Amino acid sequence: MSVAHAAGQSAEALAGQAATDAARRTSVISEFLSHYYATNPVTATFTGVHDYDGRLPDWSLHGTRAEIQTLERLRRQLALSDEAAPAATLRDDATALDAELVRGYVDLRLGDLVGEHSRSSNPALWTGEAIFGVVSLMIRNFAPAEERLPSIRARLAAIPAFLESLRTESSLPFPTLWRDRAIRECGTAQRLLADGLPVWHSALAGDASVQAASSAFAETEQWLGERNTDVPTTPAGNLDLLLLRGHQSLETSRELLRRAEAAMEEAKASLDESVARFPGGTWSAVQAAIAADHPTAQEYYASFERRWREIHAAVSAANVVTWPDWPIRYVPIPEWARDHASSLYWLFYRSPAPFDPYTMYEYVVTPVDASMSPDVQRARLSAWNHSQITLNHVVHHGGLGHHVQNWHAIHRSSSRIGQVAAVDTASRIGMFCGGSMAEGWACYATGLAGELGLLTPLERLSEQHTAVRLLARCIVDIRMHDGDWPFEQCVRFYETQVGMTHDVATAEATKNSMFPGTALMYWLGTDAIQTARTTLERREGAGFSLKQFHDSLLSRGAIPAPLAARILTA
Secondary structure, three states, X not given: OXXXXXXXHHHHXXXXXXXXXXXXXXXXXXXXXXXXXXHOHHHHHHHOOOOOOOXXXXXXXXXXXXXXXXXXXHHHHOOOOOOOOOHHHHHHOHHHHXXXXXXXXXXXXXXXXXXXXXXXXXXXXXXXXXXXXXHHHHOOOOOOHHHXXXXXXXXXXXXXXXXXXXXXXXXXXXXXXXXHHHHHHHHHHHHHHHHHHHHXXXXXXXXXXXXXXXXXXXXHHHHHHOOOOOOOOOOOOOHHHHHHHHOOOOXXXXXXXXXXXXXXXXXXXXXXXXXXXXXXXXXXXXXXXXXXXXXXXXXXXHHHHHHHHHXXXXXXXXXXXXXXXXXXXXXXXXXXXXXXXXXXXXXXXXXXXXOXXXXXXXXXXXXXXXXXXXXXXXXHHHHOOHHHHHHHHHHHHHOOOHHHHHHHHHHHOOOHHHHHOOOEOOOOEOOHHHHHHHHHHHHHHHHHHHHOOOOOHHHHHHHHHHHHHHHHHHHHHHHHHOOOOOHHHHHHHHHHXXXXXXXXXXXXXXXXXXXXXXXXHHHHHHHHHHHHHHXXXXXXXXXXXXXXXXXXXXXXXXOOHHHHHHHHHO
């Protein structure tokens, strides 16, 4: 046999082995996704997978053990190597990319199920899951309301057993602020069931399943009030594991902290310089001007639509990213939810379900109408001012940011995990690995809008302040979960460095404590995107295309931004 023939056989054998490995990975990834939806039925509903709409998850000790066994088996099946594949391989092989993301998800999920941040230590995860198990079926028009009623009744009927698992099988003491959030949600749930459900559909008035669910929330509320909460609000989180396996960051938390603190000094100096040039020369003067710059009550809803069209037209004309005609409409929060939304993890914009039909997305906003007193109208319009509308509700969420990124994830993603990872669920996104791209891109998008000259002077000042706030959240996230700062010091940092009120700072620090590694993903993702762009601009020179860069960045869906950056620059 000739050397050339032997080499040819070897190449054929290697190609055959690669195809076999890819087929096996595809099969395991499919099994993983089936397991993911079956064990997370509320997340499945939000994703547009409706096979489990009548169920709540099994978070009992038995269910947890079964989930751990399945995840460990899937992890072994995907463990061709625990070494991360080269970026060039992940760029060209979607199954290898998804296998890496699944391995990371499993590593973190196993920690979630048994560690200090497990669901057995956080009752707010249970109350949120129970509430949004029902709400998820009310806010998505994937089928006529009559067809959704049986699943709503089934989930209502499942709430007593679900909450009983919390009461009977959770032995850990709860941090006080986590318990207090769960208590508030129990009270809100009872009011929502009594007042909101019958408004949504009259067939639910007096329904036995509604009564049983309400009683279960009342019993859980009383039980929570009697629980021992003598534990710190800032239990340690394994931050470097979250960074490496979830965000796919090659930097440690300490390395990121040094860069974030330096970036915050620079961002604050830039903000202070801009504020000094503003009439009055103080941040309070800027805040007053931003609040005063708002639409009238008559213009309120139309101002969202108008600004959306302006931004869409300008971005399309600049040809910097593919932004299809994916229609969106701004509407008031539905009447059945208005009195309850502010006490829940209620999002004005939730990612469209990847597997549900899409016609018109309804972005809900706080209502302003003629029935309100002039004082209430003024207060709401001041809060929902032009800067808030443009930066938060058009650019970040409803337009260039999340909405565009979600379209690319749903319609263009070569990664099956990236397609669904950033779906908004009952208390956070579905998969931790999707956060740095979803939030990183949305924050980058506000900077891009400024770069394109689409922001007013007040909007630019507000955007500068947001950059400081996001860096502060990153710093607190790291300082808290690396054990540097106690909870109270984190609150003080928000008050002194960002200007938050005590209540807002406490709420922000509480979220930090519940979800380690989450607040830092905004700056981490934005920084990774901007760094990759700068690298390619220098490398490609006049041949660099901003549109090609953005479309390539988004083409794998919500995968970790640091990993996407390595793939793009490989």
